[in-house]
Amino acid sequence: MVEVFKTNVQTRHHARLLLQQIHRTFAQYRANFDLDDCDNILRIESATDFISAAELIMLLRTAGFQAEVLPDELVPAAGGSA
Numbered sequence: 727m728v729e730v731f732k733t734n735v736q737t738r739h740h741a742r743l744l745l746q747q748i749h750r751t752f753a754q755y756r757a758n759f760d761l762d763d764c765d766n767i768l769r770i771e772s773a774t775d776f777i778s779a780a781e782l783i784m785l786l787r788t789a790g791f792q793a794e795v796l797p798d799e800l801v802p803a804a805g806g807s808a
Contacts, residue, residue, distance in 0.1 A: 729777040731793040732765040733786065744768075744789060751785060752778075768793060 735741050741759040748757045754774060760767040768786075770777050779795050786793040 727772050727775050727777055729770045729779055729782075730796045731768040731770070731779075731782065731786075732796050733759075733768050733791060733793045735759060735766050735768070735786075735791050736761065740791070744786065744791070747785060747789065748782070752782075765796065767796075 735744060738761065741761060745757055745759070748755060748770075752770075752772075754772055755777070756771040758769050760769065768782075770782065783793045783795075
């Protein structure tokens with residue numbers, strides 16, 4: 727399972743510190759930031775079928791940052807009309 731978050735994390739230093747905290751708190755998660763993306767993406771991957779978005783958002787909030795789940799975008803079928 728993969729969950730993607732929009733964040734206000736802007737520096738690599740803060741991203742590194744947050745990744746350390748995420749990996750300590752959620753050992754089963756693989757996490758990374760894409761600070762080059764306009765949404766300062768936090769991507770979480772889990773081998774299980776569950777990612778606790780609320781707990782991750784709270785972890786970032788406690789550290790002074792904001793995060794929100796980015797909704798999955800539906801891609802229309804080729805050749806179809808809406």
